[in-house]
Amino acid sequence: MKKRWVQAVKGKVEITDSLAQQLNIDISLAEILVQRDITSFQEAKDFFRPQLTQLHDPFLMKDMDKAIARIDLALAAGEKIMIYGDYDVDGTTSVALAYSFFSQFTSAIEYYIPDRHKEGYGISTAGIDHAKAQGITLIIALDCGIKSNDKIGYANTLGIDFIICDHHLPGDELPAAVAILDPKRLDCPYPFKELAGCGIGFKLAQAYCLTHHLPAENYERYLDLVMVSIAADIVPINDENRTLAYYGLIKLNTNPCTGLKALMDSCGKNKDFTITDVVFTLAPRINAAGRMDHGNQAVKMLLCTADTLAAEQSLFINLQNTDRKTTDQHITAEALALIDESEILINKKTTVVYNDQWNKGVIGIVASRLTEKYYRPTIVLTLSNGMLTGSARSVPGYDLYEALLSCADLLEQFGGHKFAAGMTIKPENIEAFAERFETVVAATITENLLCPEILIDNEISLAQIDGKFQRILAQMAPFGPVNPAPVFVSHDVFYVGRPYIVGAKHLKLSIKQQNSSIFETIGFGLAEFEQLLKPDQPFSVCYTIEENVWKEQKRLQLNIKAIEINNQSYK
Incomplete structure (x- = not known):
């Protein structure tokens, strides 16, 4: 499929030049920072060196005081509490965080994940009835509930209060809950609107600790769970989400919770995780539990504290993920056939x-x-x-x-x-x-x-890519929505040696420009270019710059997104 190559609009030259001089970085990198609204030395410092002290005051969120007051009342009276969440990654990490956190203060607590096949998404009547049967009087719902007006009303008739921690858009009328934590409420002054559901749970834990003068470690130890939810839910990685993802990745790569560590081990990679690794290796496995069996299985793994049990649970989830792959490939083939036939x-x-x-x-x-x-x-x-x-x-x-x-x-x-x-x-x-x-x-x-487009951040020559350039670029991570991995374009490129195909449809080749070093590249899904590219014929490439880790060895690699020959763009 042909793609449109779109060049990002550059910022003011004087701002870019000033920033490049202040930071002592390549002008092309300074241009990318300005494109992302980073225009001063202090903004760049906050971007490259985020601090947990930059997190917003959780009490800026509408109803946070009401939520903490209701939880305090429940804990003081020994009420039974239910932590309720959706069956996807954001929901299960949210439940694992909130259940683990509040379990420090009460044993009268349980969690509930609705059955995707029997109950569907969000708050269910079955879940509320289960709560009533168990004597639950307070439900803390995460990653769902903002539009469950009828269900919340039903719970109220049974004497069950709700605290909603959601990040989805509300309807015209808010449900009759004791507290509704959702930055997307029109009346919520919270300065950052794009937290994931697990992020809302994190802010609730932060508010509780601030109220009761508890050490920050009591909520910061869940940063790995928050980061996984940010990656999986594909929320913007800027502002507070960037800080949470930045420190969450550090925790994942140095001291992950037992369940995540077991899952990392089971997928054959236990260090140097990036947001991309989380999206394509950890998230699908966590999601597979709710897709193929029950989301409870994912929460059970995330709450494990014993290595052996965590390993067993992660192995089970891995098997579910294998089943999920087979099933979705089969259904995709049927859907494609249906489209062709009709x-x-x-x-x-x-x-x-x-x-x-x-x-x-x-x-x-x-x-x-x-x-x-x-x-x-x-x-x-x-x-x-x-x-x-x-x-x-x-x-x-x-x-x-x-x-x-x-x-x-x-x-x-x-x-x-x-x-x-x-x-x-x-x-x-x-x-x-x-x-x-x-x-x-x-x-x-x-x-x-x-028509799919490739947004090109900047045109550079291959000669600009050196060790310092790559180190600065790497510090722009974690990448994701709003802060994607920069895409560069280079023209008049030639291949060196011989292109060849790996994995049936991926292209490997080495490229160079005049006066540049030789760079190894990978082009996923670009096998057709083994025949289209000709010796001594110049072409243009769009690419990201990354480190390829193979058998403990790190090498610079260009990940080609598209190739253009004679002004003809290809994916």
Whole structure:
């Protein structure tokens, strides 16, 4: 698929020059900092050397005082408390954090993860009924609840109070909970709006420690869990999230909790983890528990304190992840065949596919794969408890949630954000919904958004890449939304030696420019260029710069994102 190469807009030259001189760095790196709104020495210092003291006061969050007061009341009276969370990575890490933290102060506490297949996403009636049967009088809900008005109302009739710790967009009316911690509330003055659900739980623990003059270690020891949730939920890695992710990675690589350490060992890598490693190795395994069995399995692993039990639990989750891979590959193949047979994509801006036999636990992954292939907003649905349940994925730049709002009258339930969402639909409404969704998206999406782009941070020569350049670049990590790994472009490049294919579809080659050193590269999915590239024929490359670790050896490597020959761009 052809991609658009888009050059990032450069900042003011005088600001860039000044910053490069103050920091004693390459002008190209200074330009990237300015593009990311880092324009002064102090801002650069805060960026490169984040401090936990920079974390915002948790009591700036609306209702934090009410939440702490209600928890204090429960602990003093010996009330039974339930920690309730979703079954994905953000939800299970949130539950593990809150349960472990408050277990220090009471034994009258339990946790609850809804069954994805039987109860679905968010607060469930079954969960509330279970709480009532166990004598629970306070539920702390994490990563869910902000739109569960009817369920919270039901709990209130049973004498059960709720504290909601969520990061999703609220509806028009807030639920009748004792406290609602959500920076996205319109009336919440909290200065950073993009915390993950586990981040909200972290702020609750921080507020409790500040109130009771407890050492910061009591909540900082959960930074690895918070970082995993930030990586998995793909929230912006700037402001407070950057600080949490920065220190969370340090903890993961030096002193992870027992459960995460076992999981790291089980996937064959136990050090030098990056955000990317977390996204592609740890997160899918944690998610597999809720997809294939029950999210409780993930929480159980994350709460392990004994190495042997943690190892056994991580092995079990690894097996679930293997099953998940097989299942999602099978369903993806069926979905692709369905699209081909029915010609769903002809002249359309959306994809909506449905099969009542598909596994509910993996349809989100399938939606992501279809979106990547066809590059348009996509919804994959299956049958669950007499209703259609679906997962939706968007393309960068298009607000999926707003499109679903325009279809709300045809949906029984939906929630999510700009890029991903879940929903429930009555079977008889599926055709009307698919038509409405197509109409709304077609009217609001631009053609540019239907063509993938590569945002190029800067053009550089290969000769600029030296040890100092790479060291400064590495200090811009952790990378993620809002702070992605910088993408560079270099023109008039030649290959040296012979290109060759690895792993069936990946390209390995060495490249150079005039007066530059030779650089090793990898181009994932670019095997076609083994034949397209010719000796002594110049070409252009878009790439990120990274360290490749192989058998304890670290080597500089360019990760090629796209190649252009004769002004023809390829992925």
